[in-house]
Amino acid sequence: MIGSIARKEFSEIVRDGRFKWTAGIMVLLLLTATLAGYQKYSGYMRIQQLAQGESNTQWLKQGDKNPHSAAHYGNYAFKPAGPLAFFDTGISNYAGTAIFLEAHKQNFAIGRPATDQSSVGRFGDLSGAMILQLLMPLLIIFLGFTAFAGERESGTLRQVMSMGVTNRQLLWGKALGVGTVVLIVVVPCVLVGTFVLSMANLNIVGEGMGTRVAALSVGYLIYGGIFLFLTLAVSAWAKTARTALMVLIGFWAFAGFLAPKAASEISKAVHPSPAFGSWFSDMRSHQIRGLDGESPWITVEKYKVELFRKYNINSIAELPVYWPATRMQKLEELDHPVFDLHFGKIKSSYTEQRRIQDRLGFVAPTLPLRSISMGLAGTDLIQHIKFLEDGEAYRRYMVSEMNGYLSKAAASMNATYSSSNYMRADEKVFSIVPPFEFDPPSLSATLREHRGNFVMLIVWLAAAMGAALFAVKRMSVEKG
Amino acid sequence: MLEAINLKKAYGNMEALKGLDLTVNSGDVYCLLGANGAGKTTTINLFLNFIEPTGGTAKVCGIDVTEQPLETKKLLAYIPEQVMLYGNLTAMENLRYFAQLGGHDYSPDEYRGFLNRVGLQPDAIDQRIKTYSKGMRQKVGVAIALAKRAKVLLLDEPTSGLDPKASNEFSQLLLQLKADGAAILMATHDLFRAKETGTRIGIMNEGRLVQELSTDEVSHADVERIYLEHMHAGDQYSQKVA
Numbered sequence: 001m002i003g004s005i006a007r008k009e010f011s012e013i014v015r016d017g018r019f020k021w022t023a024g025i026m027v028l029l030l031l032t033a034t035l036a037g038y039q040k041y042s043g044y045m046r047i048q049q050l051a052q053g054e055s056n057t058q059w060l061k062q063g064d065k066n067p068h069s070a071a072h073y074g075n076y077a078f079k080p081a082g083p084l085a086f087f088d089t090g091i092s093n094y095a096g097t098a099i100f101l102e103a104h105k106q107n108f109a110i111g112r113p114a115t116d117q118s119s120v121g122r123f124g125d126l127s128g129a130m131i132l133q134l135l136m137p138l139l140i141i142f143l144g145f146t147a148f149a150g151e152r153e154s155g156t157l158r159q160v161m162s163m164g165v166t167n168r169q170l171l172w173g174k175a176l177g178v179g180t181v182v183l184i185v186v187v188p189c190v191l192v193g194t195f196v197l198s199m200a201n202l203n204i205v206g207e208g209m210g211t212r213v214a215a216l217s218v219g220y221l222i223y224g225g226i227f228l229f230l231t232l233a234v235s236a237w238a239k240t241a242r243t244a245l246m247v248l249i250g251f252w253a254f255a256g257f258l259a260p261k262a263a264s265e266i267s268k269a270v271h272p273s274p275a276f277g278s279w280f281s282d283m284r285s286h287q288i289r290g291l292d293g294e295s296p297w298i299t300v301e302k303y304k305v306e307l308f309r310k311y312n313i314n315s316i317a318e319l320p321v322y323w324p325a326t327r328m329q330k331l332e333e334l335d336h337p338v339f340d341l342h343f344g345k346i347k348s349s350y351t352e353q354r355r356i357q358d359r360l361g362f363v364a365p366t367l368p369l370r371s372i373s374m375g376l377a378g379t380d381l382i383q384h385i386k387f388l389e390d391g392e393a394y395r396r397y398m399v400s401e402m403n404g405y406l407s408k409a410a411a412s413m414n415a416t417y418s419s420s421n422y423m424r425a426d427e428k429v430f431s432i433v434p435p436f437e438f439d440p441p442s443l444s445a446t447l448r449e450h451r452g453n454f455v456m457l458i459v460w461l462a463a464a465m466g467a468a469l470f471a472v473k474r475m476s477v478e479k480g
Numbered sequence: 481m482l483e484a485i486n487l488k489k490a491y492g493n494m495e496a497l498k499g500l501d502l503t504v505n506s507g508d509v510y511c512l513l514g515a516n517g518a519g520k521t522t523t524i525n526l527f528l529n530f531i532e533p534t535g536g537t538a539k540v541c542g543i544d545v546t547e548q549p550l551e552t553k554k555l556l557a558y559i560p561e562q563v564m565l566y567g568n569l570t571a572m573e574n575l576r577y578f579a580q581l582g583g584h585d586y587s588p589d590e591y592r593g594f595l596n597r598v599g600l601q602p603d604a605i606d607q608r609i610k611t612y613s614k615g616m617r618q619k620v621g622v623a624i625a626l627a628k629r630a631k632v633l634l635l636d637e638p639t640s641g642l643d644p645k646a647s648n649e650f651s652q653l654l655l656q657l658k659a660d661g662a663a664i665l666m667a668t669h670d671l672f673r674a675k676e677t678g679t680r681i682g683i684m685n686e687g688r689l690v691q692e693l694s695t696d697e698v699s700h701a702d703v704e705r706i707y708l709e710h711m712h713a714g715d716q717y718s719q720k721v722a
Contacts, residue, residue, distance in 0.1 A: 004580035008569065015568040155564035162528050163581035163628070164553030477530050 001165065005173020006180065013143050013181050022142050023185045026135060030189035033126045034087070038196045041086035051098070052078040056435045060427045067402040067409075067425045068328055074102035075398065077391040077436045079109070082378035083197055084212060088129035090379025093117070099388065101395035101436075103402075104332065106339040109388060128193055129373050132220050133366055134256045136186060137227040141248045144178045144231035148475060149241040158477045167472040171232060175468075179228055186224075190217070208443035212376045215447065219376075222457045223369045227252075229464035236471035239479075259364035266360065267353035274345055283342040287335055296334045303330050317415035324417060325406035332399055339392070347385055354381050361456035368453035368460075375450050378440055382449060386441050398433045405429055481506050481541055481663035482527065482632050488535030489522050496522045498687040499536065502665075504680075506631070509654060509664040511674035513707055514684035515714070520667035522687075524634045527665070528558055540632055554583060557630035561637040563621030567610035571595060571620050574609055579627040586627065594623040599649055615646030622653050633657060635666035639673060651677045675703050683707055685714040 013019050055076040062073045077099045085092060096109025148170075151157040160170065194213060231248055238244035290296055304327070308314060316323045354371075361368035374380040410423040441449075482504035489497040497519045504510040512520045525531045526538045529549040538545045540552040565574045575591050586594075595605050598619040609617065618638060625633055635654075639647040647670070654677050658664060668674055674681050674695070681693045681703060690710050693703065 001580065001583070004577060008566070008573070008577045011573065012566055012568050155560070155562065156566060158530070158560065159558070159564050159578070160581060161530065162553060162556070162558035162634075163578055164550050164583065165581045166550060 001169050002173040002176060005165075005170060006176035009147070009174050009177025010180055013178065018142060019181065022139050023181075026131070026139050026185050027189060029126070029131050029135065030128060030186070031192060033128045033131055034189065034193040034196060037086035037089075037125075037127050041081060041083070044081055044085075048078045048080055048097070051076070052080075052436070059433075060430050062430065064424045064426045066422050067406040067429055068103065068325060070425065070430055071103035071399045071402040074100060075433075075436065076100055077387075077394060077438070079384075079387050080438055082383075082440065083209065084216075084377035085379050086196075087127060087193060087216075088373045088377035088379055089125045089127050090374030090377055091381060091384060092379045093125065095381075095384045099391040099395075101391060101398060103328075103399045104335065106335075106343060106392055106395065109384075109391075128189075129370075129377070132186070133223075133370060133373070136182070136220075136224055137252050137256070139185065140178065140182055140224060140227045141231050141245070141252060143181055144174075144228060145235050145244045145248055146241045147174045147178065147232055148236040148472070149238050149244040150235075152475075152477065152479060153241055155479075161477045167475060168469065171236075171468055171472045174232060175228055178232075179225070182224060182228070207440070211443055216373060216376050219369055219372045219454070219457060222461050223365055226365045226457070226460045226464045229461070229468040233464065233468035233471040236468065236475045255364035255366045259360075259367060260370065263357045263360040263363065263367055264353075267356035270356055271349050271352040273349045273353075279342060279345070283338060286338045286341070290334070291337055291341070296331055299334060300327055300330050303327075316417075319414050320411055321407045322410035322423075323414050325403045325410065329400060329403035329407065332396075332403065336396065343388075343392075347388075350381055351385070358453055358456075361453060362459075365457060365460040368456040372450045372453045372457070375446050375453075378446075382441055382446070387438055390438050391436070394436045401433050405432060481508075482510075482665055483539040483542075484523065484526075484536065485539070486536035487523070487526060487533055487538055489519075489526060489531060490534045495687050497526070497533075500687075500689055502682065502689060504632075504663045504665050506661045506663050507658055508680060509658050509666065509678045511678035511681045512665065512667045512684055513669070513671065513674060513681060514667075515711060517686075518684040519687040520684055521636055523684075524558070524636050524665070524667060527556070527634055528553070554628075555630065556632040556634055557625030557628050558634045559618070559621040559625060559636070559638045561640055562614065563617045563624075563638075565609045565612075565617060565620060568608055570606050570608055571600060571612070571616075571623075572605050574620060575623050575627060578624045582624075582628040584627055584629065591627070594626045595620070597626065598623045598653055613646075615642050615649070618642065618646070618650055619653075622650070622657075625657070631662060633662055633664040633666075635664065635668075637667055637669065639668065639670060647673065671703050671707060672700065675700050683710050685710050 055078070059070075059073070059075045062070060065073070079097045081092065093114045094112055097111040097113070099109045100107045148157065151160065161167075197209065197213070230251065231244075234247050234251075235241070235244045238247060288295070290299065304316075304323075307319065307321075307326075311318070311320060313319065319326075357367060358371055361371075371380070375382065405425070406423060409425075409429075413421070413423060482502070484500045484502040487497060487500040487502075488495070500519070500523060502510070502523070512523065514520055522531070526533050527540065527545060529538075529545045529552065532546065540555050543552050543555075545552045565571075566577070569577065572588070572591055572595070575595060576586075579586060579591070592602075592605060596602065600616060600619050600623070604612070604616060609620070612620075621638070633654075639650050642650060651673055654664060654666075658679075666674075666678070675698070678695050681695060681698075682689050683691045683693075683706065691706060693706065695703075698706070
């Protein structure tokens with residue numbers, strides 16, 4: 001019974017002119033987005049690898065110099081993208097792609113693609129994710145809004161309901177019919193996308209690609225189901241197909257455009273990000289005056305005294321470690337908690353904002369889905385923060401290795417220390433520090449992080465189904 | 481087969497049906513006559529359980545339609561003034577869909593058999609319904625009733641707007657169904673058809689069944705005279721109230 005309803009619904013939709021146009025446009029856009037996205041992604045990855053390689057070479061070939069100066073010369077960390085970034089660009093257009101790593105300073109990520117875009121860029125990239133998030137619901141609405149309302153207007157609903165079919169059977173049948181049409185449009189594009197993905201070099205940043213694609217498919221499938229049942233609910237409830245279409249387009253615009261914007265504004269109002277000026281001056285004053293109000297220079301003096309007592313000596317010349325390097329490292333380490341505190345404030349404000357946006361998922365199903373999608377694609381805030389953390393950890397490691405080498409290797413120069421008499425090191429020393437490698441959040445951590453969003457999507461699906469069942473139960477077969 | 485017992489339907493203060501008692505037996509073609517708004521369509525909608533009665537019961541083959549609406553719908557077929565079908569599907573596909581909704585399935589040849597029996601041209605069977613005339617659609621409606629093996633037919637002005645030939649063909653189909661033992665309730669304005677095809681005639685006015693006739697006891701002229709008498713009486717009554 002449900003099968004025959006679905007089959008009839010399917011043939012009717014497929015023979016309708018509406019279908020040919022919308023499906024054609026949808027397929028064209030999806031394929032374009034997939035292929036263009038893949039091209040863009042592979043271009044980005046080529047540049048990223050080239051730039052990282054170049055920077056690593058520059059680090060090694062920077063010329064013979066004092067290791068601490070080498071730490072000043074620094075290196076760059078370039079952010080690699082996971083292969084799924086071609087499907088969902090997430091925040092990567094607005095987040096930086098590189099961090100300059102140098103002694104004494106924790107820098108912001110630079111190189112935001114959005115700064116090079118015209119105002120058209122504000123509409124977002126034509127990515128597979130964007131099409132599935134915005135246009136797939138539109139396709140579902142266009143194919144499904146007449147499901148009940150149209151049949152009621154044309155009078156076939158009376159005929160159908162006189163046959164002894166239950167409203168529920170009709171609902172499931174129509175859901176199956178419309179759903180199959182949507183899948184026939186979307187699935188081939190997804191398969192092309194998956195094929196393209198399989199050509200990518202998955203070793204870069206792509207743990208559990210199969211699971212990621214599967215989890216993304218589940219997420220988008222639930223998302224499509226939500227719009228399918230909402231469409232059928234509204235179609236059964238609305239008096240005319242026109243009303244149904246208007247209500248559904250209204251909800252679509254709300255869910256797709258208004259709700260994400262509003263969620264972002266609300267999250268910023270609740271957890272404002274620190275203003276740059278005061279944030280920076282607070283950090284500087286902590287660096288200069290010390291976190292606990294003790295100047296770093298005094299702390300370093302105390303440290304020296306401590307070392308004298310430890311080695312039972314009275315002068316720098318007797319120290320078994322090279323004092324300028326040891327002192328530099330001590331100063332560096334005094335900055336760490338200051339950076340952790342202040343960069344942590346920015347990080348936690350963004351994290352809190354993201355949490356609030358996730359919690360607002362009950363407002364529109366697009367919110368949890370968007371979060372899941374960029375999370376699994378590895379283009380979300382969590383991934384970016386991990387990149388910043390990895391970059392900073394690498395910077396600290398690089399600086400401490402250089403200072404550490406110097407403090408041991410130049411230990412005998414304590415007595416003869418002067419600005420013109422210092423130790424020089426070469427490539428062999430600089431190569432103590434291996435190239436930077438980004439370790440993105442694990443798949444299991446990502447899935448754990450998005451458990452709530454998946455639950456939210458399932459709640460949405462259940463609510464949409466409930467609404468549809470309720471609407472068909474009370475459905476009138478009469479016009480007007 | 482079809483039974484209304486003190487059946488009532490009111491919309492707010494407006495009483496559309498004021499206590500209808502009616503029985504249609506197997507082999508009967510019961511024609512409901514009456515002006516627009518007399519309660520004919522309301523009666524049919526109540527038997528279809530499309531609307532809830534405000535009093536009384538409607539039964540199909542002894543089953544109360546409000547208690548087991550799905551069971552009773554399986555027993556009856558409904559042919560409205562304009563049989564509504566899916567324009568983008570062929571007659572064959574429409575018939576198959578509705579037959580399956582009614583819980584039946586047949587071979588393609590059997591479906592063709594139903595459509596041939598109602599007199600649809602064989603070359604039209606695989607054409608989309610949107611190219612069909614009204615007469616052809618009504619024939620598909622009857623084919624659906626045949627495929628459903630309905631014991632009871634509810635017809636709501638099924639021949640209005642049909643040309644005389646199509647109307648005659650439709651009546652012939654009804655007579656076949658009657659001969660097969662169906663119970664038929666038909667709302668109509670066509671006094672001539674009512675006398676020709678009907679076995680009994682019920683005249684309704686303002687929600688009441690005011691007179692029942694057996695067609696073999698009256699002439700065409702009698703039917704028209706009696707009908708008009710009731711309509712005039714109704715008008716005078718309305719004028720008095722006004």
